[in-house]
Amino acid sequence: MDEAAVQDIPTHDVIMIGAGPAALSAAIYTTREDIETLLFERGVIGGLAAVTDKIDNYPGFPDGVEGLNLAQDLQKQAERFGAVIELGEVTAIEDEGEFKRLETTSGTMRARAVLIATGSDYKKIGVPGELELYGRGVHYCATCDGAFYRGKTLAVIGGGNSAVQEAMFLTRFTTHIDLVVRSTIKASDVLQQDLQKFVDDGKITIHLGTITDEIVGVDNAVDKVMATKDGQKVEFKVDGVFVFVGLSPNSQFLKDTPVELDEVGLVLSNEDLQTNLPGVFVAGDIRSGATMQVASAVGEGATAALKIREYLEGRAHPVQN
Amino acid sequence: MDEAAVQDIPTHDVIMIGAGPAALSAAIYTTREDIETLLFERGVIGGLAAVTDKIDNYPGFPDGVEGLNLAQDLQKQAERFGAVIELGEVTAIEDEGEFKRLETTSGTMRARAVLIATGSDYKKIGVPGELELYGRGVHYCATCDGAFYRGKTLAVIGGGNSAVQEAMFLTRFTTHIDLVVRSTIKASDVLQQDLQKFVDDGKITIHLGTITDEIVGVDNAVDKVMATKDGQKVEFKVDGVFVFVGLSPNSQFLKDTPVELDEVGLVLSNEDLQTNLPGVFVAGDIRSGATMQVASAVGEGATAALKIREYLEGRAHPVQN
Numbered sequence: 303m304d305e306a307a308v309q310d311i312p313t314h315d316v317i318m319i320g321a322g323p324a325a326l327s328a329a330i331y332t333t334r335e336d337i338e339t340l341l342f343e344r345g346v347i348g349g350l351a352a353v354t355d356k357i358d359n360y361p362g363f364p365d366g367v368e369g370l371n372l373a374q375d376l377q378k379q380a381e382r383f384g385a386v387i388e389l390g391e392v393t394a395i396e397d398e399g400e401f402k403r404l405e406t407t408s409g410t411m412r413a414r415a416v417l418i419a420t421g422s423d424y425k426k427i428g429v430p431g432e433l434e435l436y437g438r439g440v441h442y443c444a445t446c447d448g449a450f451y452r453g454k455t456l457a458v459i460g461g462g463n464s465a466v467q468e469a470m471f472l473t474r475f476t477t478h479i480d481l482v483v484r485s486t487i488k489a490s491d492v493l494q495q496d497l498q499k500f501v502d503d504g505k506i507t508i509h510l511g512t513i514t515d516e517i518v519g520v521d522n523a524v525d526k527v528m529a530t531k532d533g534q535k536v537e538f539k540v541d542g543v544f545v546f547v548g549l550s551p552n553s554q555f556l557k558d559t560p561v562e563l564d565e566v567g568l569v570l571s572n573e574d575l576q577t578n579l580p581g582v583f584v585a586g587d588i589r590s591g592a593t594m595q596v597a598s599a600v601g602e603g604a605t606a607a608l609k610i611r612e613y614l615e616g617r618a619h620p621v622q623n
Numbered sequence: 624m625d626e627a628a629v630q631d632i633p634t635h636d637v638i639m640i641g642a643g644p645a646a647l648s649a650a651i652y653t654t655r656e657d658i659e660t661l662l663f664e665r666g667v668i669g670g671l672a673a674v675t676d677k678i679d680n681y682p683g684f685p686d687g688v689e690g691l692n693l694a695q696d697l698q699k700q701a702e703r704f705g706a707v708i709e710l711g712e713v714t715a716i717e718d719e720g721e722f723k724r725l726e727t728t729s730g731t732m733r734a735r736a737v738l739i740a741t742g743s744d745y746k747k748i749g750v751p752g753e754l755e756l757y758g759r760g761v762h763y764c765a766t767c768d769g770a771f772y773r774g775k776t777l778a779v780i781g782g783g784n785s786a787v788q789e790a791m792f793l794t795r796f797t798t799h800i801d802l803v804v805r806s807t808i809k810a811s812d813v814l815q816q817d818l819q820k821f822v823d824d825g826k827i828t829i830h831l832g833t834i835t836d837e838i839v840g841v842d843n844a845v846d847k848v849m850a851t852k853d854g855q856k857v858e859f860k861v862d863g864v865f866v867f868v869g870l871s872p873n874s875q876f877l878k879d880t881p882v883e884l885d886e887v888g889l890v891l892s893n894e895d896l897q898t899n900l901p902g903v904f905v906a907g908d909i910r911s912g913a914t915m916q917v918a919s920a921v922g923e924g925a926t927a928a929l930k931i932r933e934y935l936e937g938r939a940h941p942v943q944n
Contacts, residue, residue: 327682327918334680334770336795359655361648361921362683364699378685383770445929449655449704471936474657573894573912591894593929597648600682601922608766608914615792 314340317413319392322349323596324586325419326376327603333383344391348373349421351596355437360596395559397579415610420552421587431517439524439542444468451475454541457527459514461487465546466497473505480538481508564590575606635661638734640713643670644917645907646740647697648924654704665712669694670742672917676758681917716880718900736931741873742908752838760845760863765789772796775862778848780835782808786867787818794826801859802829838864872909885911896927
């Protein structure tokens with residue numbers, strides 16, 4: 303490539319891919335320290351947090367906070383210090399040494415450092431009512447929303463390790479759980495043995511070979527789950543539904559890049575949150591080992607920003623010595 | 624020990640040592656999941672955050688937040704879910720397998736899991752004005768408070784790696800910095816070479832062999848630093864003072880325990896934030912690798928709580944699979 307062409311490529315100090323809690327927190331830190339930062343968001347600014355009804359466990363909000371409000375406040379805070387958010391997508395990353403070359407929907411760009419913070423989505427089962435009642439009785443995270451179901455009944459949909467484990471966990475709160483399993487339970491032997499105790503105690507009822515057809519709401523809240531078992535219609539009258547059928551990491555654009563992913567498609571990193579590519583960092587729900595919690599994503603975003611600063615300064619940043 | 628004596632010892636699911644942002648966030652998570660949790664705090668609830676005037680970069684507060692308000696809100700949120708905070712101190716930890724035995728100012732206790740979150744303090748130089756003007760012009764963290772000094776002048780006190788590095792970092796904001804060094808500069812050769820460029824550019828002036836005597840305030844804000852060099856009184860008229868003379872980790876009580884510390888006295892952990900003692904976890908500013916940022920401490924607290932839950936359940940907790 304000739305010199306003139308190189309100079310035509312827009313170059314940024316940091317490009318962040320995604321604008322959820324991890325990236326916005328990182329951007330608060332980088333831009334507050336005058337490190338020029340551009341964020342790309344292909345969906346909703348604020349990510350999963352923005353479409354979450356109420357977040358009860360993000361520290362600092364004693365009575366919880368509306369997900370959309372938190373997302374807007376994170377955006378305001380990052381923009382206050384100079385972060386620029388572009389609606390668009392990064393489609394490829396290439397390592398050119400000092401610079402990373404990014405293909406984006408706004409053309410080719412270069413960045414001295416990159417933060418991957420595209421998050422993960424919960425897999426959906428794709429039945430009527432699931433999207434409409436999301437956050438109004440349909441949930442995908444037991445740690446986030448289980449505590450809203452004290453003394454209530456739930457359906458849990460799924461038959462893998464996490465469905466079984468989270469169903470058992472949710473019995474801390476619930477009076478009864480219907481575990482709705484499409485075929486058979488695929489969880490580990492140990493988990494299945496544990497599960498049996500909850501069945502014996504009458505806390506969980508297992509429904510094998512049961513295909514969920516619809517989640518039915520009344521007055522904007524979950525009323526029942528309709529399903530088919532052995533060709534017969536069955537229904538489960540419940541206060542809420544938790545779906546655990548897997549995670550869908552937003553890492554498709556990394557498939558043909560040198561960035562290393564784990565077997566699920568999450569991005570691998572070292573203790574400095576740096577991927578196998580020097581200068582390319584990762585934070586939040588797309589990181590292998592992520593907890594799917596806003597608090598953790600925010601903390602990793604802040605830490606990643608400090609590590610990016612160290613990287614750009616070409617040295618480790620001692621806290622105090 | 625006989626059976627009766629063992630049964631007399633108060634036993635808790637989780638004991639957290641410290642009640643700063645890391646422990647309070649962890650307690651929000653554990654107690655919200657009905658894991659009984661007792662916190663010990665020997666100083667101020669909220670830790671360093673509580674005595675910080677304004678925190679500008681804790682994500683979720685677009686215009687910043689008073690440290691004391693954030694601390695009180697974290698406390699309220701943890702107590703809302705059932706966390707109990709006891710004013711007192713843990714003086715020893717012993718590993719008894721399933722239980723950890725803790726000596727405390729309220730007597731001997733046992734816990735199934737322990738979180739060490741005692742934080743670190745910045746070392747003080749111990750001159751008149753330092754404490755009185757803390758947060759009103761006297762600072763210990765460049766990432767936290769540097770951005771308040773755009774277009775202003777500063778004195779930086781210290782001569783080690785972090786003093787030199789943070790002084791260079793602070794020139795992003797300031798018009799001039801007086802670097803006040805008690806004896807000679809102890810920073811690495813590379814840092815000293817970098818520093819010379821800032822001196823050549825007139826951005827930093829180095830004062831070797833200069834002992835700070837007093838930080839003088841006018842109208843509750845820093846006005847000047849008074850010092851002695853070669854037996855002569857000197858003074859530096861500045862808008863603020865950053866002191867970088869080291870960290871003082873609150874880990875004295877761990878000295879005679881099996882918990883492994885690094886060379887500075889910070890607690891070592893694996894990627895699950897677990898120390899070398901199974902069931903004993905660490906989060907926040909006392910962790911080796913800590914960033915001294917509220918956001919990071921909060922994120923680690925949340926992550927540690929999820930790891931504690933996994934530990935208490937006797938298995939790894941899959942996010943989704």
